[in-house]
Amino acid sequence: xxxxxxxxxxxxxxxxxxxxxxxxxxxxxxxxxxxxxxxxxxxxxxxxxxxxxxxxxxxxxxxxxxxxxxxxxxxxxxxxxxxxxxxxxxxxxxxxxxxxxxxxxxxxxxxxxxxxxxxxxxxxxxxxxxxxxxxxxxxxxxxxxxxxxxxxxxxxxxxxxxxxxxxxxxxxxxxxxxxxxxxxxxxxxxxxxxxxxxxxxxxxxxxxxxxxxxxxxxxxxxxxxxxxxxxxxxxxxxxxxxxxxxxxxxxxxxxxxxxxxxxxxxxxxxxxxxxxxxxxxxxxxxxxxxxxxxxxxxxxxxxxxxxxxxxxxxxxxxxxxxxxxxxxxxxxxxxxxxxxxxxxxxxxxxxxxxxxxxxxxxxxxxxxxxxxxxxxxxxxxxxxxxxxxxxxx
Amino acid sequence: xxxxxxxxxxxxxxxxxxxxxxxxxxxxxxxxxxxxxxxxxxxxxxxxxxxxxxxxxxxxxxxxxxxxxxxxxxxxxxxxxxxxxxxxxxxxxxxxxxxxxxxxxxxxxxxxxxxxxxxxxxxxxxxxxxxxxxxxxxxxxxxxxxxxxxxxxxxxxxxxxxxxxxxxxxxxxxxxxxxxxxxxxxxxxxxxxxxxxxxxxxxxxxxxxxxxxxxxxxxxxxxxxxxxxxxxxxxxxxxxxxxxxxxxxxxxxxxxxxxxxxxxxxxxxxxxxxxxxxxxxxxxxxxxxxxxxxxxxxxxxxxxxxxxxxxxxxxxxxxxxxxxxxxxxxxxxxxxxxxxxxxxxxxxxxxxxxxxxxxxxxxxxxxxxxxxxxxxx
Numbered sequence: 001x002x003x004x005x006x007x008x009x010x011x012x013x014x015x016x017x018x019x020x021x022x023x024x025x026x027x028x029x030x031x032x033x034x035x036x037x038x039x040x041x042x043x044x045x046x047x048x049x050x051x052x053x054x055x056x057x058x059x060x061x062x063x064x065x066x067x068x069x070x071x072x073x074x075x076x077x078x079x080x081x082x083x084x085x086x087x088x089x090x091x092x093x094x095x096x097x098x099x100x101x102x103x104x105x106x107x108x109x110x111x112x113x114x115x116x117x118x119x120x121x122x123x124x125x126x127x128x129x130x131x132x133x134x135x136x137x138x139x140x141x142x143x144x145x146x147x148x149x150x151x152x153x154x155x156x157x158x159x160x161x162x163x164x165x166x167x168x169x170x171x172x173x174x175x176x177x178x179x180x181x182x183x184x185x186x187x188x189x190x191x192x193x194x195x196x197x198x199x200x201x202x203x204x205x206x207x208x209x210x211x212x213x214x215x216x217x218x219x220x221x222x223x224x225x226x227x228x229x230x231x232x233x234x235x236x237x238x239x240x241x242x243x244x245x246x247x248x249x250x251x252x253x254x255x256x257x258x259x260x261x262x263x264x265x266x267x268x269x270x271x272x273x274x275x276x277x278x279x280x281x282x283x284x285x286x287x288x289x290x291x292x293x294x295x296x297x298x299x300x301x302x303x304x305x306x307x308x309x310x311x312x313x314x315x316x317x318x319x320x321x322x323x324x325x326x327x328x329x330x331x332x333x334x335x336x337x338x339x340x341x342x343x344x345x346x347x348x349x350x351x352x353x354x355x356x357x358x359x360x361x362x363x364x365x366x367x368x369x370x371x372x373x374x375x376x377x378x379x380x381x382x383x384x385x386x387x388x389x390x391x392x393x
Numbered sequence: 394x395x396x397x398x399x400x401x402x403x404x405x406x407x408x409x410x411x412x413x414x415x416x417x418x419x420x421x422x423x424x425x426x427x428x429x430x431x432x433x434x435x436x437x438x439x440x441x442x443x444x445x446x447x448x449x450x451x452x453x454x455x456x457x458x459x460x461x462x463x464x465x466x467x468x469x470x471x472x473x474x475x476x477x478x479x480x481x482x483x484x485x486x487x488x489x490x491x492x493x494x495x496x497x498x499x500x501x502x503x504x505x506x507x508x509x510x511x512x513x514x515x516x517x518x519x520x521x522x523x524x525x526x527x528x529x530x531x532x533x534x535x536x537x538x539x540x541x542x543x544x545x546x547x548x549x550x551x552x553x554x555x556x557x558x559x560x561x562x563x564x565x566x567x568x569x570x571x572x573x574x575x576x577x578x579x580x581x582x583x584x585x586x587x588x589x590x591x592x593x594x595x596x597x598x599x600x601x602x603x604x605x606x607x608x609x610x611x612x613x614x615x616x617x618x619x620x621x622x623x624x625x626x627x628x629x630x631x632x633x634x635x636x637x638x639x640x641x642x643x644x645x646x647x648x649x650x651x652x653x654x655x656x657x658x659x660x661x662x663x664x665x666x667x668x669x670x671x672x673x674x675x676x677x678x679x680x681x682x683x684x685x686x687x688x689x690x691x692x693x694x695x696x697x698x699x700x701x702x703x704x705x706x707x708x709x710x711x712x713x714x715x716x717x718x719x720x721x722x723x724x725x726x727x728x729x730x731x732x733x734x735x736x737x738x739x740x741x742x743x744x745x746x747x748x749x750x751x752x753x754x755x756x757x758x759x760x761x762x763x764x765x766x767x768x769x770x
Binding site: 129192197200201242 | 654
């Protein structure tokens with residue numbers, strides 16, 4: 001992480017002042033991490049699957065710095081080293097690939113390495129609709145899981161998921177040079193887990209803990225590290241944990257100025273000036289307060305001109321070349337801070353339908369535990385240029 | 394459906410008047426446009442022949458609510474009054490039935506084909522009588538006359554068809570909210586050897602068809618205000634997984650029927666009907682609304698009050714317009730439901746609703762009528 005050691009220590013102390021521990025230690029106890037806003041759930045029963053419902057939020061960033069944010073749900077293999085089995089989530093990026101905010105769902109299989117699978121292509125505007133990730137046993141007695149996104153099959157994990165899964169973490173992790181610049185509306189992760197009878201259950205309040213450290217906003221501190229999450233654990237009528245809610249608004253410090261005014265203009269029926277003001281102040285209110293935004297989002301139009309990009313997909317007319325693939329692969333890892341230094345070697349393996357770029361050198365997971373590896377293989381579809389998977393080993 | 398309805402009794406009679414396998418080709422000179430349409434899809438009789446086991450059941454086989462078929466190979470043996478065996482008389486008994494969407498009427502066309510007679514029997518003494526049960530005294534229906542044909546085997550050979558038998562019901566006859574009347578049509582036959590020394594062979598209820606006449610009016614929905622259906626037919630609603638604008642709807646139904654663990658409410662042993670056990674249409678608008686309200690409570694519980702965000706509707710399967718809906722089938726305990734509710738694209742949901750309404754009307758499905766739902770690729 002990019003935090004100074006002193007700040008990390010200071011924040012680490014604050015992390016451990018959360019929910020009183022009643023369940024077995026989970027990630028919120030074992031691994032204080034910044035900047036995250038996560039709910040950790042632990043149950044003594046075996047979990048055979050997970051379900052997360054969420055809505056693509058309006059996420060904004062007010063600088064041109066590259067970075068990413070992940071709203072993910074991770075399921076862990078065992079209690080000892082808490083290695084992750086698989087992860088499902090939404091990646092929100094900016095500065096990659098073309099300097100605008102992008103949204104894309106993904107899932108990661110951590111079995112036998114790190115295997116990142118994007119789902120579909122980037123979109124530039126959150127559709128504001130409910131999305132779902134569901135994982136289920138691939139078959140009776142299997143140790144692999146089928147992953148479904150919006151109830152459509154997305155893939156199957158390798159045969160390595162421990163049946164004794166007890167831990168789930170859900171929520172946001174930010175990866176940026178300036179966390180304070182990131183703001184998003186209230187997000188709601190509704191998580192359930194699958195028991196041995198293949199029925200879904202919610203966690204009890206005693207089974208969850210949270211970690212959502214606040215940054216250092218004291219006078220004289222670095223504004224890049226001043227941030228605040230607003231979080232809550234909501235319960236259903238039966239008293240079970242229904243949702244993990246997170247809002248992140250930009251905060252002002254002595255050294256941070258006001259948001260730069262943007263030119264008055266309207267894109268389509270959306271008042272862009274009002275939209276930018278809203279995003280800068282409280283993005284959670286934009287759908288209700290910005291004229292035309294809700295209709296625009298419903299119509300799946302480009303509503304935020306500052307975030308609009310020309311879809312690379314729409315512009316693609318030629319098949320992906322090896323050079324294109326090399327560039328795209330390196331850019332992808334760099335944008336996610338997953339390429340530690342200079343690649344030692346970059347090679348491309350071509351097939352009729354795909355190109356696989358192999359990068360040897362120090363690379364690291366860009367979601368989950370951020371473990372280090374020595375090699376990354378990025379597979380692209382030749383025709384659509386779409387990234388199909390990232391595998392680290 | 395139009396094509397099927399054009400298969401009028403007259404055309405069917407012409408088709409059945411032939412004794413060979415080339416029935417369709419032999420009718421090219423009659424009612425040309427209708428025959429052309431019949432040729433455009435597998436002929437009912439041919440399809441019936443392909444479903445020999447089903448067609449041979451007493452209740453026959455129905456291709457649709459408006460098309461009935463019965464076919465058996467009758468093999469009879471004649472015995473003298475002293476018990477001596479005289480010989481066999483075999484024949485094919487075909488009956489096609491046509492009910493009408495738009496009128497309270499059903500037509501039956503019966504033919505006797507492929508006659509085979511023991512060589513020692515005299516054609517002129519071997520008689521076959523085919524008749525329909527009388528409907529005299531029935532308040533709500535009328536039957537055409539004659540309802541019987543009795544002829545020697547050689548006469549059947551040269552003229553294999555009975556006159557079309559028609560059962561009608563006045564528009565105002567019947568009872569209940571949809572002015573319904575029912576009728577069971579039974580076909581019987583008798584084989585005789587008219588030498589004065591032989592036992593006749595009788596068979597009753599060789600073929601049976603059940604029909605319902607209704608004057609549902611606008612309550613049916615997207616359909617004609619009156620009509621007639623074969624009630625032994627249980628229609629199937631097909632929902633394509635793609636290319637029909639109802640992808641999410643079809644996916645939802647597929648999950649509910651085949652992967653209930655992917656659906657909510659979540660409960661042990663959930664078995665969602667519609668695939669192997671039928672759903673039943675519910676026409677009480679108040680109860681339909683209650684079904685939907687109960688389903689919405691599931692959507693809100695799982696996805697929160699913002700489940701409609703981004704233009705989504707709470708979709709439910711079994712549909713709210715069925716007795717298997719989330720309120721009706723659970724006595725308002727929707728979390729004990731053998732069904733599923735989830736948000737899907739509102740457009741998908743509305744197109745799915747339109748398709749369902751069209752299906753109800755097209756098949757004349759009234760309150761508590763059964764139907765299946767099948768997801769197709």
